[in-house]
Amino acid sequence: MKSLLSKDQVSMRDVFGETLLKLSLESDKVYAIDGDLANSTKIDAVAKGNPSRFLQMGIAEQNMMSVAAGLAATGLQPWAATFAAFLSKRAIDQIQVQIAQPKLDVKMIGAYSGLLTGVTGKTHQSLEDIAIFRSLANMVVLAPADSTEVGRMMEFAHKYEGPVYMRLARDPYPIIFNEDYHFEFGKAVHLKEGTDITIISTGTQTSRSLAAAEQLEADGISVAVIHMPTIKPLDKEAIVKAAENTGVIVTAEEHSIYGGLGSAVAEVLVEEKPVPMLRVGVKDLNSESAKNDDLLEKYEISSGHIVKRVKEALTKKNSSI
Amino acid sequence: MSTPLNEEKLSYLIEKSSKARHLIIQTVHHAGAGHIGGPMSASDVLVNLYFNEMNVNPENPADEQRDRFVLSKGHSAIGLYAVLALRGYFPIEELQTFDSLNSRLQAHPDMNTLPGLDMSTGSLGQGISAAVGMALGAKLQNKEFRTYCMIGDGESQEGQVWEAADIASKYKLDNLVVILDFNKLQQFGWQGKGASRATPINEPKQRWEAFGWHVIEIDGHNHQEISKALSHAREVTGKPVMIISNTVKGKGVSFMEGDYLWHSRIPTAEELSSASEELEMGVQK
Secondary structure (H helix, E strand, O other), X not given: OOOOOOOOEEEHHHHHHHHHHHHHHHOOOEEEEEOOOHHHHOOXXXXXXXXXXXXXXXXXXXXXXXXXXXXXXXXOEEEEXXXXXXXXXXXXXXXXXXXXXXXXXOEEEEEOOEOOOOOOOOOOOEOOHHHXXXXXXXXXXEOOOOHHHHHHHHHHHHHOOOOEEEEOOOOEEEOOOOOOOOOOOOOXXXXXXXXXXXXXXXXXXXXXXXXXXXXXXHOOOOEEEEEOOEEEOOOXXXXXXXXXXHOOEEEEEEEEOOXXXXXXXXXXXXXXXXXXXXXXXXXXXXXXXXXXXXXXXXXXXXXXXXXXXXXXXXXXXXXXX | OOOOOOHHHHHHHHHHHXXXXXXXXXXXXXXXOOOOHHHHHHHHHHHHHHHHHOOOOOOOOOOOOOOEEEEOOHHHHHHHHXXXXXXXXXXXXHXXXXXXXXXXXXXXXXXXXXXXXXXXXXXXXXHHHHHHHHHHHHHHOOOOOOEEEEEEOOHHHOHHHHHHHHHHHHOOOOOEXXXXXXXXXXXXXOOOOHHHHOOOOOOHHHHHHHOOOEEEEEEOOOHHHHHHHHHHHHHOOOOOEEEEEEOOOOOXXXXXXXXXXXXXXXXXXXXXXXXXXXXXXXXXX
């Protein structure tokens, strides 16, 4: 099988900065909003390339998000970026009351989502942001799998009038999509066909799921891989079809097993097409600071763990027939 | 320089204030829910903003050039609704729907339901930041409109108020006027009587000046002083303006004034009638 993962690795945050700079040069209404993390989130690309469109709000996330709402109320399109942990937990009331509920055109960038946040540990990792944002009415939740998709999603978000949350990653990931890729809002992306089992993944776990699928194919297991770039609204039809086609599902996300993609998929399956399923995600644990590979192993979200869960899920499938 | 209000304008504003307070008490009595004390302390400033100061047009509430107002102390919504109804944004009878299912007049302001509301508020500390965003938005787009915001003294216990104070001053938002409805009481606060119950914002002038704001102190129940402060605010450059509006919670009805329990108590039919009498006498005085 030919690998779907390129050897080239690019950081989502680099493409985020470049794309936002481009949007700010093209559109009168685009502004970059920073909470003093510009050189981490890479929103500093706008500070350097189009300084009049860069607004520093200091280390005060609650004010930052309410100011963004006020800016949007005057017809601007603010793009506020900070770490996903702070956006989803420090400023969520402001986001709900003043951005989501009134459906204001604010784009929220959760940089440094998941576990791999540059050895910063529990306070800077974000394992709850999907669960939190997904529970807000009017909210769109996006999680790109690679840097190409980041750019395409941002083009979409710029045209879409309303609140959008995008969860990005810090470190470089393999390129999955080529330049022809077109992001389709609310639609699953079928990356690989297979007949025994389907892995449904999102964000950074998509490349780990593809790596797991390669290993499983070598073991003679036919695995379908579906990437869910839009977590809300969710492509229910694709999930039901996957359940019909392979009869068993494994979900994979760099997020808590509570409330994230796994929960969202389980909700659909239970109501529409109950089949056995297992989740790969961080269990009911507090995390810590450590090297990436050590974290992936200890918190059981590496591609090796996806392989393991797929095999367990197949046992469930066979015992339920 | 501002000229004092002439007698005619002054009595016009006093009458509107009295009508607004009347509507507040009637509406809360009718709905069996809502706040009283805060809306009554805020009434004169709200009336002055909508009938004297702001460039707004009820016929075109979404006009891009309109001045903006954010009621950061969103629980005083009924005070704002009474003034908006008197100003012609919607029929006065609609106040009877306040707090009921499908009403445009939500317990806390919802900008999506009622034209004329510039921001959704209700969770304290947030409105002032949104007002900062609006004033900044005006500057960035070279728009002439001004932004007004009212916060509470109890609300000022929220850290976000001071985050907003920092940023407004950093961006030199001289098109922003924030009014502190300084009524010294909150829902429950500290135990005791009189001053011992007061909110812990003892030196608001020093605090706001320390944050780089131009501060004006007034009697928030005196339309001459309110008008003068708002005109003066137009002449300030390079700094946002804070008007500390010294007010009395429950202003206008003797048995409500200064009593924290009237934060959100529902007046009985007898209380409504004696409050109405007092408000009418207040206008004649």
